[in-house]
Amino acid sequence: MFNFxxxxxxxxxxxxxxxxxxxxxxxxRLGAHHIDQSSNGSEAIKRCSEENYNIIFxxxxxxxxxxxxxxxxxxxxxxxxxxxxxxxxxxAETTTAQVMGAIEYRPDAYLTKPFxxxxxxxxxKRLILKNAALNNIYLAMNAGNISxxxxxxxxxxxxxxxLKYSCLxxxxxxxxxxxxxxxxxxxxxxxxxxxxxxxxxxxxxxLYFNSGEVRKALEHFLSMRETFSRQVSLLDWIxxxxxxxxxxxxxxxTLKEAVSISPKSVMRQATLGTVxxxxxxxxxxxxxxxxxxxEGTYSCMLEPQHFEQYYDNTREVAQKLDVRERSRLxxxxxxxHKKMERTYQNDPSAMAANLSSAALLYSAVGKSDKSSxxxxxxxKTLENPACELSEEQxxxxxxHLESFTEDGSTDKYLNQIxxxxxxxxxxxxxxxxxxxxxxxxxKIAKKTNSEGIQLSKKGxxxxxxxxxxxxxxxxxxxINYLLNAAQIIIExxxxxxxxxxxxxxxxxxxxxxxxxxxxxxxxxxxxLLERVSNG
Amino acid sequence: xxxxxxxxTVLASTVHDMKNSLSLLMGELDNLGQxxxxxxxxxxxxxxxxxxxxxxxxxxxxxxxxxxxxxxxLSIQITEVEVADFIEDCIATHSLLAENNGxxxxxxxxxxxxxxxxxxxVGIAINxxxxxxxxxxxxxxxxxxxxxxxxxxxxIDDDGQGYxxxxxxxxxxxxxxxxxxxxSTGLGLFFSATIAHNxxxxxxxxxxxxxxxxLLNGGSFQISLP
Numbered sequence: 164m165f166n167f168x169x170x171x172x173x174x175x176x177x178x179x180x181x182x183x184x185x186x187x188x189x190x191x192r193l194g195a196h197h198i199d200q201s202s203n204g205s206e207a208i209k210r211c212s213e214e215n216y217n218i219i220f221x222x223x224x225x226x227x228x229x230x231x232x233x234x235x236x237x238x239x240x241x242x243x244x245x246x247x248x249x250x251x252x253x254x255a256e257t258t259t260a261q262v263m264g265a266i267e268y269r270p271d272a273y274l275t276k277p278f279x280x281x282x283x284x285x286x287x288k289r290l291i292l293k294n295a296a297l298n299n300i301y302l303a304m305n306a307g308n309i310s311x312x313x314x315x316x317x318x319x320x321x322x323x324x325x326l327k328y329s330c331l332x333x334x335x336x337x338x339x340x341x342x343x344x345x346x347x348x349x350x351x352x353x354x355x356x357x358x359x360x361x362x363x364x365x366x367x368x369x370l371y372f373n374s375g376e377v378r379k380a381l382e383h384f385l386s387m388r389e390t391f392s393r394q395v396s397l398l399d400w401i402x403x404x405x406x407x408x409x410x411x412x413x414x415x416x417t418l419k420e421a422v423s424i425s426p427k428s429v430m431r432q433a434t435l436g437t438v439x440x441x442x443x444x445x446x447x448x449x450x451x452x453x454x455x456x457x458e459g460t461y462s463c464m465l466e467p468q469h470f471e472q473y474y475d476n477t478r479e480v481a482q483k484l485d486v487r488e489r490s491r492l493x494x495x496x497x498x499x500h501k502k503m504e505r506t507y508q509n510d511p512s513a514m515a516a517n518l519s520s521a522a523l524l525y526s527a528v529g530k531s532d533k534s535s536x537x538x539x540x541x542x543k544t545l546e547n548p549a550c551e552l553s554e555e556q557x558x559x560x561x562x563h564l565e566s567f568t569e570d571g572s573t574d575k576y577l578n579q580i581x582x583x584x585x586x587x588x589x590x591x592x593x594x595x596x597x598x599x600x601x602x603x604x605x606k607i608a609k610k611t612n613s614e615g616i617q618l619s620k621k622g623x624x625x626x627x628x629x630x631x632x633x634x635x636x637x638x639x640x641x642i643n644y645l646l647n648a649a650q651i652i653i654e655x656x657x658x659x660x661x662x663x664x665x666x667x668x669x670x671x672x673x674x675x676x677x678x679x680x681x682x683x684x685x686x687x688x689x690x691l692l693e694r695v696s697n698g
Numbered sequence: 699x700x701x702x703x704x705x706x707t708v709l710a711s712t713v714h715d716m717k718n719s720l721s722l723l724m725g726e727l728d729n730l731g732q733x734x735x736x737x738x739x740x741x742x743x744x745x746x747x748x749x750x751x752x753x754x755x756x757x758x759x760x761x762x763x764x765x766x767x768x769x770x771x772l773s774i775q776i777t778e779v780e781v782a783d784f785i786e787d788c789i790a791t792h793s794l795l796a797e798n799n800g801x802x803x804x805x806x807x808x809x810x811x812x813x814x815x816x817x818x819x820v821g822i823a824i825n826x827x828x829x830x831x832x833x834x835x836x837x838x839x840x841x842x843x844x845x846x847x848x849x850x851x852x853x854i855d856d857d858g859q860g861y862x863x864x865x866x867x868x869x870x871x872x873x874x875x876x877x878x879x880x881x882s883t884g885l886g887l888f889f890s891a892t893i894a895h896n897x898x899x900x901x902x903x904x905x906x907x908x909x910x911x912x913l914l915n916g917g918s919f920q921i922s923l924p
C-alpha cells in the first residue's frame with residue numbers, strides 16, 4: 164500500500180525475537196530495507212552511537228535491564244539522537260503513557276500492542292509528514308539557533324493550524340532554554356485558558372517555582388491533583404516545592420506515593436532517600452538508595468553520591484540491628500560494593516569518595532579487616548594522578564575520616580590518607596583561586612566596558628576607546644565590546660581621521676562575521692559594516 | 699495508596715500476556731493474509747480470525763480500563779487531539795476488516811479541528827462501535843465529525859437494520875438486560891457512555907445517543923464530548 168520507508172534507517176528494540184520479526188515484516192511491506200534490531204538497551208545505545216537512525220521503535224518493557232524510557236533518556240543525555248528522529252514507544256497498555264505523562268523526555272508517539280501493518284503504516288506516514296512540516300524548526304535547533312527556531316514555530320502555526328499545539332509545546336521548551344519568562348508565561352496562560360492540559364499546567368507551575376514563587380507553585384500543583392490524579396510528575400513537583408519550603412515530612416509522604424505508582428525512576432528514588440535521610444529516617448533512606456542503585460544499574464541517571472548516601476544510611480541502620488539481620492543487610496551491601504567498584508573503576512575521584520564512606524560503614528559494624536582493605540585501596544586511589552577531587556568530594560572524605568574510632572588495624576592507613584588529603588586540599592585551593600581570578604577578570608571586563616560607555620556619553624571618545632580596548636583584551640570574543648569599539652571609531656571624526664583606528668575597527672567587525680542573523684544586534688552590526696565600507 | 703491486591707496483579711499480568719499473544723497472532727495473520735491473496739475461501743477465514751482477534755483485544759481493553767476506572771487507578775487524561783489524525787487511526791484499525799467484508803468506509807472530518815479529550819479511551823470506545831457496526835451494516839459505514847454547540851460529535855452511521863428499540867431507549871444501561879441469544883451484550887455501549895460521562899468541561903458533560911434515522915438510513919451512534 165505505501166512505499167515511503169525505502170530511505171529510512173530503522174532500529175527495532177524488543178527483547179522478544181518474535182515481536183521484532185513481526186515489526187520487521189510489517190516495515191518491509193512499507194518499503195523499508197534498512198532495519199537493525201536490538202534485544203536490549205546497551206546494544207541499542209551502541210547501535211545509535213554508530214548510526215543515525217530516522218526511526219526507532221522501542222518496547223517499553225524490556226525485561227531485565229533498561230526500560231524504554233531509560234533508553235530514551237540516555238539517548239538524549241548523550242546526544243545520540245538528532246532532533247527529528249522519530250522515537251516510537253511500543254507499550255502493552257495505554258496506561259503506561261499516562262503514568263509517563265509530562266516528563267522531560269517524551270517519545271514522539273506511543274503505539275499500543277497489538278497493531279496491524281495498516282495501523283503501523285498509517286501512524287508512520289503521518290508522523291513523517293508531521294516531521295517534515297516541523298523540519299525547519301529542527302534544523303534551526305540542530306544548528307543551535309534557538310531564536311530562529313522560535314520564529315519558525317510561529318510560522319508553522321500559521322501555515323498548518325493543525326500543528327498549533329505541537330509547535331507551542333516545542334516553542335515553550337525553547338523559550339524556557341532562553342529564559343524568556345514573560346513570553347513563556349503568556350504562552351502557558353493562553354493554552355491553559357483554552358484547556359488546562361497537563362504540559363502547560365506543569366509548565367506554569369515550573370515557571371512560578373523557577374522565579375522563586377515556591378508557595379504559589381505548590382498551591383498551583385496541589386490544585387491540579389484531582390484532575391491529574393495518577394500523574395507522577397505532578398507528585399514530583401509537589402514534593403520539590405514542599406522540600407524547598409522546609410516541609411520535609413510532607414515531601415516524604417508525597418514521594419512515597421509517587422514511588423508506589425512508578426518505582427522505576429532512579430532520580431525519584433534518590434530524592435526520596437535524601438529527604439528521608441534529612442528526617443533521620445535512615446531505614447527508608449537506606450531502602451530508597453538501594454533501589455536507586457538497583458534501578459540505576461543501566462541508567463545514566465545514577466550518580467556516584469548515590470553510593471555514598473547508600474553506605475552512610477546503611478551504617479546508621481546496621482548499627483541498630485541484631486546480628487542475624489545485620490549480616491543479611493551486609494550481604495546486600497557486599498553486592499552493592501562490588502557494583503560500585505565496577506562502575507567507577509575508571510573514575511578515581513568518584514571511587515575515592517565512595518571508598519571512604521564504605522570503609523567507615525565496615526569499621527562501624529566491627530569489620531575492621533574489610534575496612535582496612537578498603538582504606539588500603541583508598542590510599543592507592545588517592546595517589547592516582549587521574550584522581551582530581553572536587554571540593555565536595557574532599558569534604559566528604561574528610562568527614563568520613565574524622566568519624567573513625569581508634570583502631571589499631573586502620574590507624575596506619577588513616578594517617579597516610581590524611582597527610583595525602585592535606586596535599587590534595589592545597590591543590591584544590593590553588594585551583595579554586597585560579598577559577599576565582601577568571602571570574603574576577605570577567606567582572607573587570609564588564610566594569611571597564613560600562614566605564615567606556617559613560618566616557619563616551621560625556622564626549623570623551625578617545626578615553627572611551629581605550630576602555631573598550633581594555634575590555635576586548637580580556638574577552639576578545641564579546642560581541643558588545645567589539646561593537647562598541649568599532650562604533651565609537653566609525654562615528655567620531657576625532658577617531659576615524661586616524662587611518663590606523665579605521666583598520667582597527669575593520670578588524671573588530673571582521674571578528675563578528677559569524678554573528679547570527681536573528682541576533683538583536685545584527686542590524687547594528689550591518690549598519691556599521693555599511694558605514695565602514697562606504698568610507 | 700492502597701496496596702495492589704493479588705487479583706489486580708494477576709489481572710494486569712494476564713491481560714499483558716494475552717495482549718502479547720494477540721500481537722503475534724495478528725502479525726502472523728497479516729503475513730498469512732498476504733500469502734493467500736488469490737484464494738478467497740481461506741482469505742475469508744483469515745479475515746474472520748482477524749476480526750475475532752481484534753474483538754478479543756477490544757474486550758480486554760474495555761475490561762481492564764473499566765476495572766481501573768472503578769478502582770481509581772486510572773483517570774481521564776485530557777490532551778489536545780488532532781481530530782482528523784485520531785479518526786484516521788480508528789479507520790486504519792478497521793480498514794482491512796471492512797475491505798474483506800466488502801464494506802465501504804467513509805470519513806467526513808475537517809482536517810484542522812483540534813479538540814480536547816482522552817484519545818486512548820475514546821479510541822477504545824470508537825473502535826468497539828466501529829467493529830460492531832461493520833458486523834451489522836450492509837454495504838457502507840460513515841464516520842463523521844462535527845462541532846455543535848461547543849461539543850465535538852463523533853458519529854457512526856450504518857445502512858443496516860438499525861438498533862433494537864430496547865437499546866435505543868436506554869443505551870447506557872442496556873448492559874443490565876443482556877440478551878445472550880442475540881450475542882449483543884451492550885458492553886461497548888456501556889463503555890462508551892462511561893467514557894463520555896467522564897469527560898467534563900465548564901459544567902458540561904459528555905454523552906452518547908443512538909437513533910435509527912441516521913445519514914445512511916440505518917443505525918446511528920453518536921458520542922458527544924464537551
